[in-house]
Amino acid sequence: MTYIIYIALTLMALGMIFSAIRFVKGPTAADRTVAMDTLTTIGVAALVLVGYMFERFIYVDVALVYAVLGFIGVIVIARYLEGAL
């Protein structure tokens, strides 16, 4: 079971690195916002998995706060790009 958690963490770190490359390269503002949204979603999953690795129940609350509040920034940036904020 420990090796499965290590493989999953490695795959998620690779996904975060690819998203970070797109964040630096992306030509328009929407590309960077998509990369930020993907980084937030992978971060929620990584927080839950690391909380399972440490065997602490309270650690899942951080992932819950991220899942609740993570999309507000993307919506605010989208409304600003649309010109309707």
Next chain:
Amino acid sequence: MIYFILISILLLLMIAASVYSIVQKDLLYAVMATGIISLILSILYFLLQAPDVALTEAAIGVALTTIIFVITIRNTVRMEEEGESKEKFKSAVK
């Protein structure tokens, strides 16, 4: 060992995001980079076994900072310029 590698990757990503946020001329991209710094910092607090600090950092950094900075950019200028930015900033604030 996996702990050390994870913390090293997160620290390198965080340093890269902060340098990008300082160098970038477009202030909207700098605000997005600040959100990414907040996410990585929250994961680091989490790995260093301080979940209450990570909770506060998540609640403030991901939502409140982004909203306030985007409203500030809406009211002032988006692109940072070399020469006459001070006069433009003054005229935008009025």
Next chain:
Amino acid sequence: MSILEIIGGILLIIGSIFLFLGGLGIYRMPDTYNRLQAGTKATTLGGMSLVLGVGILEPAWIWKALIIIIFIAYSNPISSHALARANYRRGHYPYIKSKDKKNMDAYQEVVPHTKEKEDKV
């Protein structure tokens, strides 16, 4: 290994593979809308599957895992839809390979194309 550990491990592997494919699709796709598709749908499935796998592996956590799954399932499509609409109204139109461009892009009946806005970043 009990049966719950096997199901949880399979769900963990599926979720992490879909999260990795979401990151890879963000890097490889040619257009903003394609990147939005890869980066939102694949990571929604991956995140839901991984959180459900952790909830099955540790049966005391299943209610909090279900709450996280509900929040992922409503917050990810909302942000994706808002971003796609904002990008279309700014004048970035989808990348279409075929010559019949008028019939491929059906949303232009609602929001007509304005060519002079296209070069803005």
